[in-house]
Amino acid sequence: MPPKAVCLLSGGLDSATCLALARRDGYETYALSFDYGQRHRIELDAAARVAGALGAKRHIVAKIGLDAFGGSALTAAIDVPKGRLADQMDDGIPVTYVPARNTIFLSFALAWGEVLGTGDIFIGVNALDYSGYPDCRPEFIEAYERMANLATKAGVEGTARVRIHAPLLRLSKAEIVKLGRDLGLPFGLTHSCYDPGPGGRPCGACDSCVLRRKGFEEAGVEDR
Amino acid sequence: MPPKAVCLLSGGLDSATCLALARRDGYETYALSFDYGQRHRIELDAAARVAGALGAKRHIVAKIGLDAFGGSALTAAIDVPKGRLADQMDDGIPVTYVPARNTIFLSFALAWGEVLGTGDIFIGVNALDYSGYPDCRPEFIEAYERMANLATKAGVEGTARVRIHAPLLRLSKAEIVKLGRDLGLPFGLTHSCYDPGPGGRPCGACDSCVLRRKGFEEAGVEDR
Numbered sequence: 465m466p467p468k469a470v471c472l473l474s475g476g477l478d479s480a481t482c483l484a485l486a487r488r489d490g491y492e493t494y495a496l497s498f499d500y501g502q503r504h505r506i507e508l509d510a511a512a513r514v515a516g517a518l519g520a521k522r523h524i525v526a527k528i529g530l531d532a533f534g535g536s537a538l539t540a541a542i543d544v545p546k547g548r549l550a551d552q553m554d555d556g557i558p559v560t561y562v563p564a565r566n567t568i569f570l571s572f573a574l575a576w577g578e579v580l581g582t583g584d585i586f587i588g589v590n591a592l593d594y595s596g597y598p599d600c601r602p603e604f605i606e607a608y609e610r611m612a613n614l615a616t617k618a619g620v621e622g623t624a625r626v627r628i629h630a631p632l633l634r635l636s637k638a639e640i641v642k643l644g645r646d647l648g649l650p651f652g653l654t655h656s657c658y659d660p661g662p663g664g665r666p667c668g669a670c671d672s673c674v675l676r677r678k679g680f681e682e683a684g685v686e687d688r
Numbered sequence: 689m690p691p692k693a694v695c696l697l698s699g700g701l702d703s704a705t706c707l708a709l710a711r712r713d714g715y716e717t718y719a720l721s722f723d724y725g726q727r728h729r730i731e732l733d734a735a736a737r738v739a740g741a742l743g744a745k746r747h748i749v750a751k752i753g754l755d756a757f758g759g760s761a762l763t764a765a766i767d768v769p770k771g772r773l774a775d776q777m778d779d780g781i782p783v784t785y786v787p788a789r790n791t792i793f794l795s796f797a798l799a800w801g802e803v804l805g806t807g808d809i810f811i812g813v814n815a816l817d818y819s820g821y822p823d824c825r826p827e828f829i830e831a832y833e834r835m836a837n838l839a840t841k842a843g844v845e846g847t848a849r850v851r852i853h854a855p856l857l858r859l860s861k862a863e864i865v866k867l868g869r870d871l872g873l874p875f876g877l878t879h880s881c882y883d884p885g886p887g888g889r890p891c892g893a894c895d896s897c898v899l900r901r902k903g904f905e906e907a908g909v910e911d912r
């Protein structure tokens with residue numbers, strides 16, 4: 465039997481590449497997405513398409529009531545910043561920051577992994593083009609893994625040590641694009657925009673669209 | 689303005705005592721409970737009563753889809769063990785274990801705290817009468833706090849360092865009962881039973897009932 469892995473899947477380019485990598489490395493993948501009151505459901509549709517295309521064994525969308533707390537442009541009625549260049553994004557943490565998001569997402573992955581009997585968790589965080597989120601840095605991932613091995617029955621008993629795989633951590637967006645191409649990732653199924661128009665069309669101007677376009681340009685790959 | 693604290697509140701004796709302590713220590717309290725598909729809603733009713741009686745500034749019940757994963761007697765159709773003596777409970781981790789529960793609960797507290805502008809989080813975990821849960825031990829709490837200070841904007845920027853307060857960690861159940869009495873806690877509003885009968889009457893035989901009775905007996909305090 466192949467080893468199992470829980471793969472966090474937002475439906476964006478990075479998490480889709482990460483899921484493709486987990487499959488390439490021989491894992492049976494369990495894709496986990498979240499319905500956290502985000503303004504645009506289109507990203508969950510993208511996650512379902514990607515999970516299907518990449519042969520995930522299961523795909524769960526966990527409902528979590530993050531919107532009750534407010535505090536981010538992705539869940540609350542705050543304007544998404546537009547038209548910033550990539551080198552303007554690293555001064556401080558953007559308003560699109562969702563409080564404790566990766567901490568919460570990893571904790572659900574940990575729970576599902578324990579039920580499945582695996583401690584292998586994949587997350588597509590990226591520290592270089594990370595757009596200012598503190599929970600996308602290597603030191604966070606390391607501290608999380610250490611904590612997680614003290615938190616769970618399987619970690620404590622040693623039957624399934626927790627390993628947080630963050631294979632994109634030190635890659636540039638262009639390197640992620642090239643990796644996705646080499647893995648045969650259907651880029652057109654993924655969704656990155658923070659503020660899509662009718663039918664899910666990317667706005668082209670939010671931080672996420674700007675970083676994506678820059679990555680494809682630098683990689684010399686077509687985004688389709 | 690008094691400092692704010694997020695207080696995890698299950699509606700049981702320990703979390704209620706912890707909330708009373710936070711208030712005694714001068715915090716304006718924000719009580720956080722979870723609807724995670726537990727079989728008995730009565731514990732959420734108890735949490736609401738306790739939050740009201742102890743003057744919490746707000747009480748939020750966050751819905752989280754833990755039941756999608758299965759894996760515990762508290763959320764799935766597995767029998768709750770009955771009639772075990774307290775000294776039979778420490779051989780292994782019981783079936784009432786909820787995967788990664790405190791990790792998930794603390795992560796939501798972290799998110800709400802960040803929105804409120806506080807890193808002070810109270811949790812009523814207890815390592816002595818802990819009934820075998822790995823995420824009730826001091827080393828878990830310490831690792832969580834360390835991780836949390838790398839996870840959040842406020843922790844990283846130093847505007848609200850995360851402190852996980854676990855004031856009951858090294859207390860026996862009898863000491864918790866005495867503390868609750870000294871704080872004027874209305875014990876009758878709290879709920880501990882894993883398998884309540886009609887009208888919420890405690891079964892008297894599950895691990896939680898056994899530990900509670902033992903604590904009150906040893907403290908020489910009446911449970912009402």
